[in-house]
Amino acid sequence: MSSFLLRQGLVVGVSTFIGDVLVQDGQISEVAAHVEAPSGVKVIDATGCWVGPGFVDLHTHLREPGREAAETIESGARAAAMGGYTAIVAMPNTEPALDNVSLVSYVLDRGARTPIDVAVAGAITVGRHGELLAPLAEMAALGVRLFTDDGMGVQDSLLMRRALTYARPLGVRLAQHCEDDRLAAGGSMNEGVVSARLGLVGRPALAEELMVLRDIELVRLTGGAVHFLHLSTARSLALVIAARNEGLPVSGEVAPHHFTLDETACEDFDAVFKVHPPLRPVADVTALRSAMVAGLVDAVATDHAPHAPELKDLPFDEAPAGMLGLEHAAALTYEALGGQTSDPSQFFSLMSRGPARIAQLRAQDRPLRHGSHGGDLVAGDDANLVIFDPTIDWTVQREALQSRAMNTPYEGRTLHGRVRTTIAKGELVVHEGQLS
Amino acid sequence: MLDTIRGSNLLTLADLSRDALVEVLDTAESFVEVNQRAIKKVPTLKGRVVASLFYEESTRTRLSFETAAKRLSADVLSLAVASSSVKKGESLRDTIATIDALGIDGVIMRHQSSGAAQQVSRYVPHVRVINAGDGLHQHPTQGLLDAFSVRQVLAQRRGTTGLESGSELFQGLRVLLVGDIRHSRVARSDIAAFCALGAEVRVAAPGTLLPDEIAQWPVTVSQNFDEALEWADVVGLLRLQRERGTGSFVPSLSEFTATYGLTVERARRLRPSTLIMHPGPMNRGVEIDSRVADLPAAIITRQVTNGVPIRMAVLYLTIAGSSVEVGQ
Numbered sequence: 160m161s162s163f164l165l166r167q168g169l170v171v172g173v174s175t176f177i178g179d180v181l182v183q184d185g186q187i188s189e190v191a192a193h194v195e196a197p198s199g200v201k202v203i204d205a206t207g208c209w210v211g212p213g214f215v216d217l218h219t220h221l222r223e224p225g226r227e228a229a230e231t232i233e234s235g236a237r238a239a240a241m242g243g244y245t246a247i248v249a250m251p252n253t254e255p256a257l258d259n260v261s262l263v264s265y266v267l268d269r270g271a272r273t274p275i276d277v278a279v280a281g282a283i284t285v286g287r288h289g290e291l292l293a294p295l296a297e298m299a300a301l302g303v304r305l306f307t308d309d310g311m312g313v314q315d316s317l318l319m320r321r322a323l324t325y326a327r328p329l330g331v332r333l334a335q336h337c338e339d340d341r342l343a344a345g346g347s348m349n350e351g352v353v354s355a356r357l358g359l360v361g362r363p364a365l366a367e368e369l370m371v372l373r374d375i376e377l378v379r380l381t382g383g384a385v386h387f388l389h390l391s392t393a394r395s396l397a398l399v400i401a402a403r404n405e406g407l408p409v410s411g412e413v414a415p416h417h418f419t420l421d422e423t424a425c426e427d428f429d430a431v432f433k434v435h436p437p438l439r440p441v442a443d444v445t446a447l448r449s450a451m452v453a454g455l456v457d458a459v460a461t462d463h464a465p466h467a468p469e470l471k472d473l474p475f476d477e478a479p480a481g482m483l484g485l486e487h488a489a490a491l492t493y494e495a496l497g498g499q500t501s502d503p504s505q506f507f508s509l510m511s512r513g514p515a516r517i518a519q520l521r522a523q524d525r526p527l528r529h530g531s532h533g534g535d536l537v538a539g540d541d542a543n544l545v546i547f548d549p550t551i552d553w554t555v556q557r558e559a560l561q562s563r564a565m566n567t568p569y570e571g572r573t574l575h576g577r578v579r580t581t582i583a584k585g586e587l588v589v590h591e592g593q594l595s
Numbered sequence: 596m597l598d599t600i601r602g603s604n605l606l607t608l609a610d611l612s613r614d615a616l617v618e619v620l621d622t623a624e625s626f627v628e629v630n631q632r633a634i635k636k637v638p639t640l641k642g643r644v645v646a647s648l649f650y651e652e653s654t655r656t657r658l659s660f661e662t663a664a665k666r667l668s669a670d671v672l673s674l675a676v677a678s679s680s681v682k683k684g685e686s687l688r689d690t691i692a693t694i695d696a697l698g699i700d701g702v703i704m705r706h707q708s709s710g711a712a713q714q715v716s717r718y719v720p721h722v723r724v725i726n727a728g729d730g731l732h733q734h735p736t737q738g739l740l741d742a743f744s745v746r747q748v749l750a751q752r753r754g755t756t757g758l759e760s761g762s763e764l765f766q767g768l769r770v771l772l773v774g775d776i777r778h779s780r781v782a783r784s785d786i787a788a789f790c791a792l793g794a795e796v797r798v799a800a801p802g803t804l805l806p807d808e809i810a811q812w813p814v815t816v817s818q819n820f821d822e823a824l825e826w827a828d829v830v831g832l833l834r835l836q837r838e839r840g841t842g843s844f845v846p847s848l849s850e851f852t853a854t855y856g857l858t859v860e861r862a863r864r865l866r867p868s869t870l871i872m873h874p875g876p877m878n879r880g881v882e883i884d885s886r887v888a889d890l891p892a893a894i895i896t897r898q899v900t901n902g903v904p905i906r907m908a909v910l911y912l913t914i915a916g917s918s919v920e921v922g923q
Contacts, residue, residue, distance in 0.1 A: 355806035356609070358709035358731030358780060428710025429717075472688045474708030476730065 168205025213245025225254025323383025
């Protein structure tokens with residue numbers, strides 16, 4: 160395996176200091192203010208950059224199997240590496256859904272051939288139909304630690320209760336896409352004054368908040384753990400924060416599009432801005448950002464959702480929901496935390512340590528089949544690292560993205576901060592902003 | 596805000612200023628006379644090609660647009676969606692690219708999805724797109740012909756002409772829209788037009804058929820339908836959109852008729868001068884009683900008649916822009 164010396168970056172570990180990180184044989188071997196370069200080691204200048212644990216995405220749609228025209232495990236992993244991710248959790252809403260051992264194994268095996276760690280979230284119910292429990296214990300034995308029917312929350316309250324009771328002794332967490340499907344009424348954007356003017360059926364905030372509230376109460380009843388996916392309203396985030404403060408086993412993520420874009424983006428009927436839960440009013444966007452800055456959010460997760468171009472060319476109400484996320488999440492998080500005034504440890508908490516804890520990918524979680532992620536940059540950690548340069552400005556160009564799909568809502572937008580280097584599984588995967 | 600639609604697309608009335616609206620109404624006045632001639636044709640758009648692309652059933656709007664285009668001497672490509680490759684799964688983008696490849700100056704588009712006309716306008720930026728109704732969003736030419744019809748009748752009563760009155764007759768005019776506002780693109784266009792022209796608009800509907808956040812619209816919601824009927828100078832009825840799943844929004848058609856239908860009894864509350872409009876097609880016996888629809892105060896067929904000069908004006912202004920004079 161290769162050896163690297165990351166020279167004079169801002170090391171964001173237990174403490175934050177300018178120093179060197181030596182990587183040898185797939186592990187961090189030394190971290191100090193100054194480390195002598197052993198002979199033959201590749202020296203990477205990290206001056207002016209942040210050096211921290213590689214990012215972990217709790218919410219990646221890889222589309223394989225079933226919709227390889229939009230993304231594959233391989234192309235998604237490359238996009239993730241470009242975005243600074245050393246581990247991603249593949250969502251199970253593939254075709255067919257990842258609801259059994261053989262399909263989960265397929266994705267794990269394919270993922271193992273990529274430069275990063277690809278963990279899998281299994282489906283809670285067979286086929287994600289919300290009717291029968293999927294074999295959670297069998298999938299857990301393969302190392303699956305998150306289960307979700309994402310795209311659709313488990314609507315049936317009794318089934319959700321049983322799933323939580325069943326999941327609890329397995330030590331796994333259920334991740335919920337919270338939207339009451341009936342209240343969402345097949346809508347295609349946030350319900351409000353904009354949707355009413357545009358003549359688009361709206362998805363009310365209440366559809367999300369009601370299910371968040373229900374699931375918090377089911378957690379209280381059963382003791383099972385829930386991770387709340389892509390919280391998009393001020394109120395649902397507040398509910399989760401309050402439940403966590405009570406000591407309930409809940410966690411919550413926010414997605415970059417929800418803390419950077421608001422519902423008015425839909426005004427031109429461009430389906431690239433269609434996503435579930437939908438883009439919300441400015442007040443919610445602001446509330447999400449404030450909570451991030453205040454350290455109240457567990458994780459940023461991309462909900463990276465590639466779609467073939469012809470599907471995003473459909474009329475707004477017919478087009479599929481979802482947008483790309485992996486390659487711009489870090490810059491958008493940096494921006495939301497205040498840009499130049501943002502706190503590096505908070506940044507890595509949202510992008511790496513928080514999500515690694517929820518996905519049980521830290522060293523102390525002893526992940527099966529995967530290396531450890533989200534560590535404190537101490538000797539002995541697996542070498543999953545990122546160098547983030549907060550001084551680079553770059554413009555999003557969909558043609559230049561690694562993802563097979565092009566449905567980025569940030570086309571043409573100038574972002575601040577970019578991943579320069581990704582070291583995953585001990586190897587240099589991205590260097591100087593290029594895949595090696 | 597646009598101050599003219601000359602050379603522009605017509606996708607919505609929501610971004611048109613009073614001047615832009617009056618310009619269309621005034622231009623339409625000049626085409627009324629053409630429609631009364633024995634030979635109802637002017638060479639205004641001779642050599643221009645207009646495609647009519649209707650993804651949704653329509654009788655009067657399609658006929659009206661195609662008649663308007665032909666009276667302006669435009670060549671009309673009429674795409675019957677049911678018999679085209681759209682049925683084989685061709686996308687909107689490919690369909691419009693195909694038609695565009697034949698060489699067109701304008702496209703008249705009706706679609707069941709809100710925003711479809713605006714999407715198409717992005718695919719063919721060099722072609723003028725005229726929205727003939729998109730989902731629940733807008734039906735601009737209906738809003739224009741409604742305003743035109745009201746101005747025409749009021750001007751005649753005053754012994755003046757629409758052209759001379761400009762927007763004056765709309766100042767303080769009391770317009771009441773009744774029924775399925777929520778699912779109505781006609782309501783959205785009517786509200787935009789009448790409000791911009793200076794009228795006062797009220798709406799009356801069961802709670803479930805009002806749009807979300809109606810409080811932020813430039814209208815007031817009537818709490819008492821009977822009182823609102825006495826208040827109104829113009830009553831605009833809207834079709835109960837049964838095909839859009841209106842069924843679960845009201846308990847039954849008969850309950851809707853009992854509470855918000857313009858029955859014979861309710862029509863007695865109207866002042867004799869009050870005008871009754873309906874964009875058609877009517878559900879006689881549901882939102883309007885058959886006998887009320889046939890009252891002299893009902894200007895429903897006048898609306899249809901005026902559809903042609905309004906659409907001639909729209910085609911002329913958007914496609915010819917400022918390069919051709921009317922009647923040349």
